[in-house]
Amino acid sequence: MRPTNELPAIVRLGDDALLVTFAQAISWDVGVRVRSAARLVREMRLESVTDVVPAYATLAVYFDSSRDSFESLAASVANVVNAIEGHIDDDSALIEIPVRYNGPDLVEVAERTGLTVEEVIQRHSSRTYRAYMSGFVPGFAYLGDLDQSLILPRRTVPRVRVPAGSVAIAGEQTAVYPLETPGGWHLIGTTSVTMFDAKRDPPVLVRAGDTVRFVKID
Amino acid sequence: MIVVIAAPPFATVQDLGRSGFRDLGVPVSGVADRDSSVALNSLLGNDVNAAMIEWAVAGGALRFGCSATVAVGGADAVCSVNGNALRAWTPVDVSAGDEVLVERIVRGRFLLIAVRGGIDVPIVLGSRSTLLSAGIGGFDGRRLRNGDRLSIGDSIVGVAGRAGAAPHVLNIGEAIHVMRGPQSALFDDHAWAAFLSAGFTVSRASDRTGYRLEGATMKHDGSASLPSEPTCVGAIQVPDGGEPIVIMQDGPTVGGYPKIAVVRSNYLSRFAQLAPGDAVRFVLDA
Incomplete structure (x- = not known):
């Protein structure tokens, strides 16, 4: 295992997980490395491993601590992490999501960005996004990069309830809320597409590594 | 069959939780007090992962539509069967028509009500655990309500014991x-x-x-x-x-x-x- 001041670094995430940090900042290339490592860890098919979760720049490996120790799992994971060379997301999909641009924050986003509502819609729907990370709640995918002119900080007071299917922006990212949850992003539209369905395989529409386009509908 | 006669504000069906879907944003769910769940299932001769009712906040009641063996544990609560005190960590045989009353939770957050064989609800993404945010697992993906009818399963691996000890003691502070x-x-x-x-x-x-x-x-x-x-x-x-x-x-x-x-x-x-x-x-x- 490498010392912690050198990346990638492996530390404990509680008694039943380890966390591999690949970088301190978000980038697409780092995400590709993280997902490649996740795939290689899964392919080892270690019996003690229960979940493998890639994030922006980190990878968590959850394990049954009655069947394996942190030290031995960390050694196996370190071998894999050090073996990654230029893997790509070869099973990524292109997903089109129809959007009605009717969100309650659309006008405010236009005002705060100095754009017209039409320009906001045009700039949001004309880009091709990539899913950097899945998580937070089932089916949520963090999509980037947003057009620079649309970048706004999160709302200062998050909403207690954001309806499922809300299309939202915050920072350099955009996303669809798959479920009704609290949320602090700016709601600019809605989609009727189901982002998470436990009866589907896979249950989520968008996975990390996928490519997403929003298509404006009336 | 167990009928919920008086549901508390918060009760869900949980097993030991789901694994393998965290990378899609699906949390593990499962009983919060795993130690007590494991102990109750062991007492009842159940599979370690058998589902049970995780019951919180206030009292309520269940009626059994068939004979069964029930045991409670986790939070300290005042419970009874047909008026007779139901001691924690002690399996009790009940008959059709018997009512389990939870008078109140005295200390702790989650009372676990387990039956021999486990609560039988559909397995969703590998688990019977309820995840309220996604409306999946457990009983229709939601909290138990009055009138809900829960089936008893067959997650049995051994004989039921007479009594057991609490896996941990609840201390304030x-x-x-x-x-x-x-x-x-x-x-x-x-x-x-x-x-x-x-x-x-x-x-x-x-x-x-x-x-x-x-x-x-x-x-x-x-x-x-x-x-x-x-x-x-x-x-x-x-x-x-x-x-x-x-x-x-x-x-x-x-x-x-x-x-x-x-x-x-x-x-x-x-x-x-x-x-x-x-x-x-x-x-x-x-």
Whole structure:
């Protein structure tokens, strides 16, 4: 295992997980490395491993601590992490999501960005996004990069309830809320597409590594 | 068949939870007090993963539509069967028409009501556990309501015992052991001193997604630049406001707040039993 001041670094995430940090900042290339490592860890098919979760720049490996120790799992994971060379997301999909641009924050986003509502819609729907990370709640995918002119900080007071299917922006990212949850992003539209369905395989529409386009509908 | 006659404000069906879907944002769910669940299933001769009712907040009642063996544990509660006291950790045979009454929860958060064979609900993504946010698992993906009819399963591996011991004792102000979290170095000596010396109180704004703690704030630097990363049950996150939130079974799978510490796995069940208003303090294991 490498010392912690050198990346990638492996530390404990509680008694039943380890966390591999690949970088301190978000980038697409780092995400590709993280997902490649996740795939290689899964392919080892270690019996003690229960979940493998890639994030922006980190990878968590959850394990049954009655069947394996942190030290031995960390050694196996370190071998894999050090073996990654230029893997790509070869099973990524292109997903089109129809959007009605009717969100309650659309006008405010236009005002705060100095754009017209039409320009906001045009700039949001004309880009091709990539899913950097899945998580937070089932089916949520963090999509980037947003057009620079649309970048706004999160709302200062998050909403207690954001309806499922809300299309939202915050920072350099955009996303669809798959479920009704609290949320602090700016709601600019809605989609009727189901982002998470436990009866589907896979249950989520968008996975990390996928490519997403929003298509404006009336 | 078990009929819910008087549902408490919060009761769901849970087993030991789901694995293999966290990378899609699906939390582990499952009973919050795993130790008690494992002990009850062992007492009843059930498979360790048999589902049971996780019952919280207030009293209520169940009526059995068939003979069965029932056992309760977890939170300290006043329970009875047809008027006779139902002792915790003690399997009791009931007949069709018998009623199990939960008068009140005295101490702790989650009373577990288990039956021999387990509660039989459809397996969703590998588990019978309810995940309310997604409306999946358990009984129709929701809290139990009056009139719900629960089937009893056949998750049986052995004979039922006579009585068992509580796997842990609920102490108010309990010392919960933690280990350093991935961002422990973002917190200076003052922050660590506050974290370990101050007692905390479990906030009312606590549920199966996370327990908020009140009492002390911990300053840190660098949270704004931390990319969201995987969390775990028991992770103690510190938002910019400085009051910690402990991630629980239905919590978010990723988060961007620095994690000062993580609750040791052998203390998670005890921690989960802390109810709003209960005191808690943390001890750092080297």
